[in-house]
Structure formats: C-alpha cells, structure tokens
Amino acid sequence: MEQITFNGKTFTLHEYAEEKEFEEDVVRQARDIFGPSSLYIDIKKRIGEDNILSIPDGYLMDASFPGQPKLYIIENELVTHDPYKHIGQQLLKFAISYKASGRAIKAFLLENVLADPAKKSFVDNVSAKAEYRNIDAFFEDIIFEKPIGAIVIIDEVTDDLENVLSQLTMKTDIVEFQTFECQGELLHKFTPFQSELRDTASQSETIDPSEWDTIVVPANEDGFNRVFLGDNCWWQIRISSSMIDRIRYIAVYQTAPISAITYFAEVSKIQKYKDTTKYIVYFKDKAKRIGPIHLTAKKKGAAPQAPRYTTFKKLMSAKNLEEVF
Secondary structure (H helix, E strand, O other): OOEEEEOOEEEEEOOOOOHHHHHHHHHHOHHHHHOOOEEEEOOOOOEOOHHHOEOOOEEEEEOOOOOOOEEEEEEEEOOOOOHHHHHHHHHHHHHHHOHHHHHHHHHHHHHHHHOOHHHHHHHHHHHHHOOOOOHHHHHHHHHHHOOOEEEEEEOOOOHHHHHHHHOOOOOEEEEEEEEEEEOOEEEEEEOOOOHHHHHHHHHOOOOOHHHOOEEEEEEOHHHHHHHHHOOOEEEEEOOOHHHOOOOOEEEEEEOOOOOEEEEEEEEEEEEEOOOOOOEEEEEOOOOEEEEEEEOOOOOOOOOOOOOEEEOHHHHHHOOOHHHHO
C-alpha cells in the first residue's frame, strides 16, 4: 500500500467508504484543487426529462483565461464505481440533456450566486474583466454560447476510466484526489486542475494566458529523434481540455546535455491518444530548426519538466529559455 512520510509520521492511504465523505473533502479543498481563478458551486439539481435524468455533483466557473470564462460540470467519484455503467453513463446523460436544460441550469446557478456575497463578488469581477453587460449576460454566454466541459474527480485513475472518457465527445479532464491518514491527521495528494496552465502562469507575468498558442514539450534524445523528427508528431501529452483548440505550434525542449529548445512545428491536428485522455499532436510538416534557445540557469525552474505554454511570437524572438516564458 502506498505511504507518505511527513514530519516523522507515516501516512497510509485512506479508503473512502462512501462517496459523500470523498465529496466533502473535495469541496473543502476546492480552492487548492481548482485555483483562485475558479469558483466551485456545490449544488445538486435534477436536469433533463424523466427518461434521461442527470444530477451532476457540482459546477465550476473557471476564469483561467481572462475574458473567456468557461463552465464545467463536476463528477466526484470513487474507483469502486463502474466507470462504464456509472461514470460514463452519467456524463452521457448530461451531454444529451444539457441543451434542453439550459434555462433551468441558469436559474439555479444564478440564484445560488446571488445568495452568496463572496460568489457574487467573484462573478462580478470576472464579468467586468470579460466586459459583459451584467451578470445575466455572463450566464447566458457560459451556458448557451460556449461548450461546457466536464471534470471527473476520483480517488484512483484507471485504464478503464480513461477508456470510457476517451469515447465521449464532451471534453473531459480528470483530477486524481487521494487522502492519506495517520492517527486522525489527514494529507491530501492531487495534481491541481489545469496544473500546466498554472505552472506556466506562475513562471510568467508578461503573457496573457488567452494569447497562448504554443506548447513546449520536454524530450530525451531517443524520443526526440524517433518521434518528434521521425514521425512528425508528439504523443501521450497531458493537455488540459481548455487548451486543445488554442494550440497552433509545438516546440521541443531537449533535456540535458542539450538543455535547449531546438525545433518547432506547426500543428495540423490534436487527437486523443489511443483509448486514453492524453493527446497526440500531429505536425503539418517536418519540424524546423530554431535557436538553439538554451537554458541559462538564471531562473529556478525554467527548464520544462512537463508541457508549458507560450506564444509563437515570444518563442521566435527569445534569446534564451527564460525569455520563452
């Protein structure tokens, strides 16, 4: 069994007996899981017709991209639930009934926000930055004009779950949330929602996230030569669903001893990688040389350990890796 040692104590994996307990922990940690640019609304309402009823566990209003807020439904699940009959079916029901239930969703979300000054303040600030006329126009846009996404929060990500979610047309993100316990003391382990966006944003104060159009991926020598140059693609990339339609270029950072961005390519298409929720990025043509744009080690954490984002304009003008981000 997996363990965590912290401050001289050994924490063991806590197995949730009920989904309600799991969901309560998720709600308590919502700000850390989803970040300060998001608002978690813990509300359960039946939507849809009698033969296609759906009850999402909650909703998330995400403003990671200033001026372009997005709505997600939340599904809090335990690995003990059948991913085919339970999780996949629930999301499919919601996708089918969502459009017809838009007015009802707007009504109860608006009522919930207006009843809570903190929530209303968040929505007012987001609405102002996005230049909506009022709060009503904000809800009209995120519910009826923008495609909704889904976030599955689960205590263990399995191949079966990824296979099920990869079949859905609705863009879906997964957050694995685990709790470890030692004599009543709890530690929560998770990778935050849209972690690569938040990592990139924390490294750069000069780029508006809504302008990101380029993904930079790290690669060792073998993968770089065999796949990036040989197959004109790059695969098994964990990309937040909100970035899929934004990426126009891909660049590769070759790890040590090269330690530099050396090639880039224009993106042809991005598709799910096999039966997973990871992606494969296909190039329009063979990758082209750039730079090399070397790491100068002046800034801690500058070398990409996972996908990072920038703008193509900034990539092409950078003299060192720190200037890319």
